[in-house]
Amino acid sequence: MAQLxxxxxxxxxxxxxxxxxxxxxVEWTRRAAEAGAHLVAxxxxxxxxxxxxxxxxxxxxxxxxxxxxxRTARRxxxxxxGALPVVTGYLDRLGTxxxxxxxxxxxxxxxxxxxGRVAARSAKHxxxxxxxxxxxxxxxxxxxxxxxxxxxxxxxxxxxxDLWQDGGPVSVTRAAGAGLLLVINGSPYERSKDDVRLELxxxxxxxxxxALAYVNMVGGQDELVFDGDSxxxxxxxxxxxxxxxxxxxxxxxxxxxxxxxxxxxTQPVQAADGxxxxxxxxxxxxxxxxxxxxxxxxxxxxxxxxxxxYRALVLGVRDYVRKNGFRSVICGLSGGIDSALVATIAADxxxxxxxxxxxxxxxxxxxxxVNDAEELVKRQGLQARTVPINEMVEAFERRLELxxxxxxxxxxxxxxxxxxxxxxxxxxxxxxxxxxSELATGYSTLYGxxxxxxxxxxxxxxxxxxxxxxxxxxxxxxxxxxxxxxAEIIDKPPSAELSPGQLDTDSLPEYDVLDALxxxxxxxxxxxxxxxxxxxxxxxxxxxxxxxxxAEYKRRQYPPGPKITPKNFGRDRRLPITNRWREPSAG
Numbered sequence: 001m002a003q004l005x006x007x008x009x010x011x012x013x014x015x016x017x018x019x020x021x022x023x024x025x026v027e028w029t030r031r032a033a034e035a036g037a038h039l040v041a042x043x044x045x046x047x048x049x050x051x052x053x054x055x056x057x058x059x060x061x062x063x064x065x066x067x068x069x070x071r072t073a074r075r076x077x078x079x080x081x082g083a084l085p086v087v088t089g090y091l092d093r094l095g096t097x098x099x100x101x102x103x104x105x106x107x108x109x110x111x112x113x114x115x116g117r118v119a120a121r122s123a124k125h126x127x128x129x130x131x132x133x134x135x136x137x138x139x140x141x142x143x144x145x146x147x148x149x150x151x152x153x154x155x156x157x158x159x160x161x162d163l164w165q166d167g168g169p170v171s172v173t174r175a176a177g178a179g180l181l182l183v184i185n186g187s188p189y190e191r192s193k194d195d196v197r198l199e200l201x202x203x204x205x206x207x208x209x210x211a212l213a214y215v216n217m218v219g220g221q222d223e224l225v226f227d228g229d230s231x232x233x234x235x236x237x238x239x240x241x242x243x244x245x246x247x248x249x250x251x252x253x254x255x256x257x258x259x260x261x262x263x264x265x266t267q268p269v270q271a272a273d274g275x276x277x278x279x280x281x282x283x284x285x286x287x288x289x290x291x292x293x294x295x296x297x298x299x300x301x302x303x304x305x306x307x308x309x310y311r312a313l314v315l316g317v318r319d320y321v322r323k324n325g326f327r328s329v330i331c332g333l334s335g336g337i338d339s340a341l342v343a344t345i346a347a348d349x350x351x352x353x354x355x356x357x358x359x360x361x362x363x364x365x366x367x368x369x370v371n372d373a374e375e376l377v378k379r380q381g382l383q384a385r386t387v388p389i390n391e392m393v394e395a396f397e398r399r400l401e402l403x404x405x406x407x408x409x410x411x412x413x414x415x416x417x418x419x420x421x422x423x424x425x426x427x428x429x430x431x432x433x434x435x436x437s438e439l440a441t442g443y444s445t446l447y448g449x450x451x452x453x454x455x456x457x458x459x460x461x462x463x464x465x466x467x468x469x470x471x472x473x474x475x476x477x478x479x480x481x482x483x484x485x486x487a488e489i490i491d492k493p494p495s496a497e498l499s500p501g502q503l504d505t506d507s508l509p510e511y512d513v514l515d516a517l518x519x520x521x522x523x524x525x526x527x528x529x530x531x532x533x534x535x536x537x538x539x540x541x542x543x544x545x546x547x548x549x550x551a552e553y554k555r556r557q558y559p560p561g562p563k564i565t566p567k568n569f570g571r572d573r574r575l576p577i578t579n580r581w582r583e584p585s586a587g
Contacts, residue, residue: 002152002259002288004180007032007040008251010228010243012219014323015049016061018068022047025072025088028250029081035252038151038289039085043184043217043226044124044160045108047072047090050186050217051224056091056106056138065091069111069118077116085150085284086113087157089184092123094140101140108139110159110184112148112282120146120282124159125168125275132188132224132563132571135161144278145169145176147262152288153179154260154281156208160185163204163214167273173208175269176279179257181208185216189227189312190566194245194302197229202237210235211255218248220319223560223570225312232297241297246311254294260286306471309464309564310345316562317456318349321429330419330428332449333357333376333384335369339433340376340489341469342456346431347484352381356428359386360415362393368488375486389414412448420451429453432559437462437511439558439569440518441544442551450558458561459568461518462511466490509540517544523567528583545583553577 009028013021025042032040044050048065055061069090076082092109094101107123123142127135147156156178158169163183173181181204187197197214205212211234218228230243230251241253267279303311321329329346333339339357346355359373377384392414396402402410423430430452434444436459444450457465469490473483493505508514517536520526521544526534531541555569556577567573 001256002179003291003294004039004151004153004255004257004289005035005037006180006213006232006253006255007035007037008213008215008230008232008243009040009042010215010218010230010247010249010251011042011046012248012319013043013046013049013217014219015052015221016055017049018047018064021049022068022072022075025086026075026079026081029076029084029086030079031250032252033081033084035250037084037252039087039155041182041184041213041215042086042088043215044089044110044186045091046088046184046217049221050089051133051221052091053134053138059104062091062093062106066093069113073113073118074116076113082115085119085148087111087182087184088113089159089186092121105140106138107142108135108159109142110146110157112146112157112284114284119284120148120280122146122157122169122280124162125277126161126165128161128164131566133161142169143275144280145172147176147178147279147281149260149281149283149286151285152259153257154262155180155182157182157184159183160187163200165273167271168275169271169277170204170208171272172269172277172279173210176267177260177262178208178210179260180255181205181210181212183212183214185214186226187216188224188563189308191305191309191564194227194229194308198231198233198239201231201233202239205233205235206237208235211240211257215251218246218315220316220323220562222320223563223568225316225562225564227308227312239299242300243298244300245303245308246315251298253297254292256294259288306467309460310468310472312564313345313456313460313468313562314349317345317431317454320454320560321350324429326427326429328354328356328426328428329431330356330358330423330426331431331433331452332415332419333359333373334433335371335373335489336494337465337469337489338435338457338494339373340485341465341472342431342433343376343382344380344469344472344484345456347380347382353383355380356383356385356422356426358419358422359384360389360418361386362389362411368492372486372489372492376484376489379482379486380484387418389418392417409445409448412445416448416451423453431456432458432561434458434558435460435462435465436565436569437508437515437518439555440522440551441508441514441547442554443508444554446554446557450554452559455559455561458558458570459564461515462494463515513540514544517541518548521545521548522573523565525567542583549579549582552579
């Protein structure tokens with residue numbers, strides 16, 4: 001047996017910022033060296049950020065990634081860090097053609113950097129093509145498993161989806177005689193995915209017959225949020241170390257692993273998926289390090305469901321604002337629960353001094369809504385102004401004869417004009433306040449409350465909006481602080497306040513009933529008959545299906561927002577707008 005101090009750098013790269021991402025590699029490699037690590041690993045596509053989408057199709061971008069990789073290897077050596085092996089993801093391209101794979105085709109690749117050079121390379125074998133992933137559109141698959149000897153231990157390296165699918169390089173890890181399987185990842189967050197990852201890592205470790213280390217990126221990228229959740233499990237699947245989620249962390253763990261016995265060279269092996277995987281052995285340091293007293297590794301406690309969702313939303317907002325060059329945000333504050341939660345998330349993400357809210361009372365706004373909004377502003381220290389819209393609405397009404405829904409929507413659109421104007425004037429990012437239940441049923445105004453640049457609760461059902469608000473207040477109370485959201489906002493019936501005495505329940509069923517049905521129809525893709533068989537009311541099923549299907553054009557024009565469910569509106573759920581298919585009605 002031999003010892004290895006492994007460092008997993010759970011960091012936050014930015015798509016397209018190659019120099020900035022290279023700086024992160026150098027900075028966190030230095031931290032790993034100061035921690036006495038013998039090997040440090042970074043996430044999938046670390047140099048380019050992930051996902052790069054159609055940037056992968058630009059030759060100039062691929063070449064910039066290749067140059068940055070070589071330059072980073074030399075820079076590590078120049079700064080006295082070259083002796084510490086570094087594993088990182090980057091964008092590469094196929095050097096020579098293969099059957100059906102032309103030379104120059106993009107590769108989702110990893111590299112081992114050591115002593116100023118690239119010591120080993122490989123590419124992702126399994127290319128996901130489901131949910132938010134389109135990797136068949138961009139990449140060709142790899143066919144190698146690099147096994148690199150470090151401190152007398154053979155370390156096999158693969159990329160993300162290779163862990164999730166049977167066959168491929170993971171299935172030949174045992175045959176390679178590896179003492180450690182190292183997986184670099186760009187795995188986005190979904191609710192309860194941490195449990196799924198741990199079970200998967202444990203199962204693959206047992207199949208490979210060796211310890212497994214999983215390093216994942218953290219941070220927001222458009223709709224995606226990466227939660228980190230880096231971990232190490234033993235060959236029996238036992239959890240040995242785990243990093244705190246939703247934060248940049250260097251997870252350092254001392255591992256006792258089998259000493260290497262395999263001979264250097266290459267070995268083609270038939271993988272479980274029928275592919276031929278070439279095992280490539282490389283030696284960086286053949287001799288074990290002198291024995292030392294290992295330190296106990298950190299094992300972060302898992303978050304409860306509401307805590308992880310809230311942290312995902314805060315991180316998604318923070319990074320969208322920061323990475324797109326904004327310093328402040330603005331949103332309408334109605335005194336209702338949705339805008340209250342959005343403002344609170346924004347304040348936690350970028351600080352209340354950078355959150356601007358506009359109170360936009362109309363002829364139908366109740367006094368308690370205005371008072372509730374003002375109380376929230378006071379509690380959180382937000383930057384607020386009040387802009388009554390009655391005169392603006394009346395100016396339109398003098399020119400247009402509007403009644404009913406058109407009159408209601410006019411008010412919503414006038415409000416949007418105000419906050420968009422202030423956004424232009426003062427360079428704020430506009431946050432929309434719609435939730436997933438409203439988006440699903442079309443209960444929003446196009447170019448009104450749907451106007452903006454980012455939707456923090458776009459993937460949050462209404463019932464969870466209430467749950468998150470109560471959770472956030474409870475966290476404040478536990479810390480001896482004033483709850484940020486007044487109880488009156490949480491407790492009152494929801495209303496758009498666009499007509500006299502209006503309530504959401506005038507147009508929609510109770511949200512606990514609606515959300516359960518939406519979950520099955522939107523996220524589980526259940527049809528009419530399956531929904532009724534699952535216990536949903538037949539009349540309500542048909543009504544909600546009509547509402548959801550008719551609102552597709554609205555959702556297509558809604559801004560991006562953090563994905564927290566297995567199927568969000570946007571990258572996950574893609575339906576045609578022009579579409580005559582309808583779920584069969586009864587009879």
